[in-house]
Amino acid sequence: MAFNVVDGWTVQGFTHERELGAGAAGRVVLAVDDLTSTKVAIKYLDGALRGDEAFLERFRAVARNLSQLEDPNVVDLYDFVETVDGAAIVSQYVEGVSLRRVLAAQGPTGPLAALSLLGGTLLGLAAAHEHDIVHGAMRPSNVYVDPDGNARLSDFATSPAGTEAQYGPQYAAPELWDGVPATVATDIYGATAVFYECLTGRPPFAGRNMARLHREAPIPADDAPGPLRELIHHGLAKDPDSRPKSAADFLAALEDAAVSAYGPSWEAQGRGRLTELAAQAALLPEPPKPKPSRSSGRNPTVPAGGRGKGGGSRTRWVLAAVAIAVVAAAGATAAAVLTGGDKKPPPTTPAQSSTPQPTVPAGGVDPRPLVAEIDQAVAQAPGALFSYQQSGCCGFAATGKGTLGVAPGGRSSYTLTLSGSGPARKAVHGVIVQDRLYVRVGKRWRSSPLGGRGYPATAEQISQGSSVANLTTLLKSATKLSRSGQIYEGEAPVATLTREPGMGTMYARMAQATGAQQIAFAVKLDAGSRPVKFWVRAGPEQGRNEVLRGSYSNWGRKPAIQAPH
Structure with a gap:
């Protein structure tokens, strides 16, 4: 017989089926992922453990x-969920x-x-x-x-x-x-x-x-x-x-x-x-x-x-191989990351303007004409292949790779393979249209609003972080912006970014997790002013940070990305 709560709450996105057992650490229930219908085991931690901050810090x-x-001899751990109501471990359900x-x-x-x-x-x-x-x-x-x-x-x-x-x-x-x-x-x-x-x-x-x-x-x-x-x-x-x-x-x-x-x-x-x-x-x-x-x-x-x-x-955070690569790259200069070489970029040459602008960011590049060029170039070729990686000290790892299409207003649609951590750790094929994720489960498609937990949360992170609108938002908000060839490197204040529609929640979360007041970034454009690579970091180069990194290729006609039936 299904039941809804354990000790007054339940992990969102799952339906309980039955209790599997209880021990010193807490109660374990069999549950089903509402989106993928995958069975999981959820251990709701005992109150003594939830109140032990030393234990929680270590277990995180x-x-x-x-x-x-x-590993075939280790039960997969999908997620460690902490809320004001309690804490729970979401793991693979092992038949046996x-x-x-x-x-x-x-x-x-x-x-x-x-x-x-x-x-x-x-x-x-x-x-x-x-x-x-x-x-x-x-x-x-x-x-x-x-x-x-x-x-x-x-x-x-x-x-x-x-x-x-x-x-x-x-x-x-x-x-x-x-x-x-x-x-x-x-x-x-x-x-x-x-x-x-x-x-x-x-x-x-x-x-x-x-x-x-x-x-x-x-x-x-x-x-x-x-x-x-x-x-x-x-x-x-x-x-x-x-x-x-x-x-x-x-x-x-x-x-x-x-x-x-x-x-x-x-x-x-x-x-x-x-x-x-x-x-x-x-x-x-x-x-x-x-x-x-x-x-x-x-x-x-x-x-x-x-x-x-x-x-x-x-008790140190150890990231997956792709995440290690991203964070390691964050330790270099952003320009070096985007060029892929070991040499330092040539000295920055401030952009020239016939009419000096008092609001030009430190570094000498006026972002307004640059953003207009990017928007115009992408509108003429609104489809591309993309890849995206997100990692760091304090948030879910997320990866996505596939095809995107940019609609007027900056909203992107995707057909992609995505994965993250927690219940979304396994790679799945999905489609993102408007504010919904469609995931292929067997022969059927299941849809869910972006956000929440699991795959919808990972999809939201990917769609926000990899969007062209994110890059133009960073450029428009920059208080420091310089140019080296086709690479634009700068900083934008968190206080400004968190007010941006569609991007504010992402940067608010990154700032809260890392304590960052500024977001460092770099964007590389091709000869037609279309993005080809980007890099974003909240927090210091070494230490508590979060890093976003992505690339685009084959800009051209917008692919037909529609909601599957």
């Missing part, structure tokens, strides 16, 4: 990294069951299935670690087994820094009990503890004083099959430095042990057995939730601000 960075990570459910229903998996499960877990961790993402609280409830027997990791970094041991005490490395931030080594320890439970049916340690057991109790490797005991000893080493240096290294050791003990077909056999166990568990009633540990030993010590020593290095 992790979410940005995760949204750029695509959690490993917790498999173990509760079936008991030990056997060595081949356990090895397959650990192998998939290590592959997912290795991919995440390469993106500076640490899971922090590995446990069976955060590992899903899909219908093909793949292990899929979820719930990265949903435990506040320094409290990870409390969220999964049976799987928490000794150092986590001292409030040390989670690391690659603690993830390997947790993955090994889960592996041990797959082999034996129980975690390696259980009791009233979990901290002491993890720190001091002998590693119970003798309960595991003989060929796999060395893996247990290595992965559950008390000293982090004695564990495998990386998930990839541990995976190599696993493969050697598996081939030696069970032959080269171990993985296929293990995956097949894991698939059987998951299918059988899915047919059984959901098992009761395990009771929380009654005593965890020493309470973790959380440093002031909720971070452990060295934790800040894992």
Whole structure:
């Protein structure tokens, strides 16, 4: 039965279908994207987490990294939504069951299935670690087994820094009990503890004083099959430095042990057995939730601000490859970006005017005749191919590529492939006409007003940022404008841009996110005064900024872009 709200609100653009579960981090529901009909899992964060600003700051960075990570052993994160009503994580919905459910229903998996499960877990961790993402609280409830027997990791970094041991005490490395931030080594320890439970049916340690057991109790490797005991000893080493240096290294050791003990077909056999166990568990009633540990030993010590020593290095925004290229380009001069060369542009030559104008911006170029030339040139050839990229510290990444047509008044229509972050991360074919987006879903077209969330939000960003009207607005608003060949470089005040119809909301958002008071830009024109490249930046060259970048080619007759039926 569908329901509308969780804790008084719902993420806009989705329809809830049913609750999937609840835990320390919050409630999870199955929902459907209203535009694409895609199923997603939405985790509505618990109030304690929503009120923990240190956790939110850290998770924003992790979410940005995760949204750029695509790996078959990691559940895709589409969006992290924050509103005045709450916060929620929108993720891929995985058909399958959690490993917790498999173990509760079936008991030990056997060595081949356990090895397959650990192998998939290590592959997912290795991919995440390469993106500076640490899971922090590995446990069976955060590992899903899909219908093909793949292990899929979820719930990265949903435990506040320094409290990870409390969220999964049976799987928490000794150092986590001292409030040390989670690391690659603690993830390997947790993955090994889960592996041990797959082999034996129980975690390696259980009791009233979990901290002491993890720190001091002998590693119970003798309960595991003989060929796999060395893996247990290595992965559950008390000293982090004695564990495998990386998930990839541990995976190599696993493969050697598996081939030696069970032959080269171990993985296929293990995956097949894991698939059987998951299918059988899915047919059984959901098992009761395990009771929380009654005593965890020493309470973790959380440093002031909720971070452990060295934790800040894992909370930086890391952009997708295209976004890195854009921001890196922003560090050069705008003219160098647009020319594509390493040489500096020739000295600026102020535009000459027979009638001096007191309102000409600093730099000597009068934008009024320039804007008139651009408008006239585009009106005579109102169609072009375009590409667009948007990235930065504080907003959704967005990319678009296709064909545009410019109508009188500056409004553009598009047929394009677009993608962004959040629910719009997957590239889709779309059409933008007037103020509506049309997206091809299967054999049908679905339409939605521009704006909101997901694909309509990404489409609005692309249509605003890549429009010729945006470029002429920047030129008209410039308080500084100079020329180097066919490149015009300048600055425009945010206060002016935010008042411009059709562009004000975009620049207001960029200014709010970066704190910028001026927008830097550069526009390159062809010999016929039509735009061929542009670059826009809010914020400093290095640091908290947002960058827009695009290009146009093959200006000519306006293509017939109409709303699909």
